Amino acid sequence: MLKTAIIGCGRIAQKKHSEAIIRNSNIIENIAVCDLLRERALEFADKMEKADLKKPEIYEDYKQLLKRKDIDAVVIATESGNHYEITMEALNNNKHVLVEKPMALSTKHMNEMIEVAENKDLKLGVCFQNRFNPPIQELRKKIESNAFGRILHGQASIRWNRNRDYYKQAQWRGTWKYDGGTLMNQCTHDIDLLLWNMGSEIDEIYGVIRNFTHPYIQAEDFGGAIIKFKNGSVGIIEGSATIYPKNLEETLSIFGEKGTVVIGGLAVNKIKHWRFEGEDAHPYQNLPDPDTVYGNGHVPLYRDFYNAILENNQPYINGQEGKKAVEAVFGIYKSAKEGLPVKFPIDFSTLEMEN
Numbered sequence: 001m002l003k004t005a006i007i008g009c010g011r012i013a014q015k016k017h018s019e020a021i022i023r024n025s026n027i028i029e030n031i032a033v034c035d036l037l038r039e040r041a042l043e044f045a046d047k048m049e050k051a052d053l054k055k056p057e058i059y060e061d062y063k064q065l066l067k068r069k070d071i072d073a074v075v076i077a078t079e080s081g082n083h084y085e086i087t088m089e090a091l092n093n094n095k096h097v098l099v100e101k102p103m104a105l106s107t108k109h110m111n112e113m114i115e116v117a118e119n120k121d122l123k124l125g126v127c128f129q130n131r132f133n134p135p136i137q138e139l140r141k142k143i144e145s146n147a148f149g150r151i152l153h154g155q156a157s158i159r160w161n162r163n164r165d166y167y168k169q170a171q172w173r174g175t176w177k178y179d180g181g182t183l184m185n186q187c188t189h190d191i192d193l194l195l196w197n198m199g200s201e202i203d204e205i206y207g208v209i210r211n212f213t214h215p216y217i218q219a220e221d222f223g224g225a226i227i228k229f230k231n232g233s234v235g236i237i238e239g240s241a242t243i244y245p246k247n248l249e250e251t252l253s254i255f256g257e258k259g260t261v262v263i264g265g266l267a268v269n270k271i272k273h274w275r276f277e278g279e280d281a282h283p284y285q286n287l288p289d290p291d292t293v294y295g296n297g298h299v300p301l302y303r304d305f306y307n308a309i310l311e312n313n314q315p316y317i318n319g320q321e322g323k324k325a326v327e328a329v330f331g332i333y334k335s336a337k338e339g340l341p342v343k344f345p346i347d348f349s350t351l352e353m354e355n
């Protein structure tokens with residue numbers, strides 16, 4: 001059994017990490033939970049107990065929790081702006097780390113996390129759970145068997161809605177220091193899928209951001225971008241938290257010389273178009289939408305993280321992979337700030353958007 005602990009018991013932890021722990025209870029035992037707000041840690045622990053699992057020990061100070069020698073790995077689900085600090089402390093206490101997306105909010109921090117994990121021979125995994133969505137896995141098989149031929153262009157469209165209540169629930173949301181805007185928070189999943197499947201490095205990015213309808217947050221509620229990839233292909237990003245009156249869709253489109261795939265639904269969970277020679281449909285065209293936009297990927301993601309530790313492999317989404325979508329969003333921010341296209345690689349932090 002892998003012995004884990006969870007740090008940060010807010011919205012995503014209560015909804016999805018609890019489910020992942022319960023459904024992987026044959027391989028994972030979550031022995032401790034921590035939140036600055038004790039009642040949240042208790043609520044999480046109660047969920048474990050109700051599922052007939054041993055009640056984890058409650059902590060309010062994650063540094064105390066990290067002193068425990070019997071914890072193999074920690075899961076970090078606090079606000080994005082403190083992922084770096086908590087990850088570093090965990091790695092320095094010899095814990096493997098599974099961190100929520102975005103893994104950190106500066107290039108330097110992400111590089112340091114990756115480097116320290118590597119040097120200490122510890123696993124660093126990132127929660128881009130949509131990579132495990134069944135339609136995305138189907139697409140992946142086509143990418144890996146070169147069924148598209150040359151990939152020409154692709155698009156990530158995130159047309160969602162986040163209202164005042166969502167931002168009021170937690171003060172950190174929409175701030176440059178702890179979050180970023182909709183591109184960094186909601187859209188990094190689809191941006192990750194776009195970059196992963198386009199399969200080429202970013203050469204240059206041109207981005208525009210706006211705050212259309214959320215004057216009470218610092219960062220953007222809309223972002224658009226054009227990416228020129230090194231191999232000549234082109235990516236388009238459209239990310240919005242302003243769609244009237246509620247979440248509409250999250251779609252990934254990949255267009256190649258010999259293939260077309262569009263995966264949509266509420267959260268890239270349903271094949272919309274599937275065209276290859278001799279194939280013009282796919283059974284996953286009729287999959288139901290998940291209960292939330294977070295989908296069901298945390299369960300296989302935990303299993304993969306467990307296997308990576310057990311077999312001493314890299315997690316499916318390791319630090320290097322987790323970094324790419326964040327860097328793309330940095331590129332959009334920098335470009336929007338300067339009003340110019342930005343050449344990669346870049347060194348950036350969301351704090352640069354504060355002035």
Ligand SMILES: NC(=O)c1ccc[n+]([C@@H]2O[C@H](COP(=O)([O-])OP(=O)(O)OC[C@H]3O[C@@H](n4cnc5c(N)ncnc54)[C@H](O)[C@@H]3O)[C@@H](O)[C@H]2O)c1
Pocket residue numbers: 007008009010011012013034035036037040060061062077078079080081082100101102127128129170185293294
């Ligand atoms: N993978 C996904 O689909 C997905 C979905 C939603 C959120 N997220 C990410 O998960 C993270 C958390 O988001 P959320 O919406 O659950 O936030 P939240 O505000 O609901 O929860 C964060 C929790 O962390 C706790 N916390 C903060 N600092 C702490 C510390 N030092 N020690 C212990 N606890 C601490 C807070 O008290 C709070 O309960 C963010 O990085 C977000 O981007 C990922």
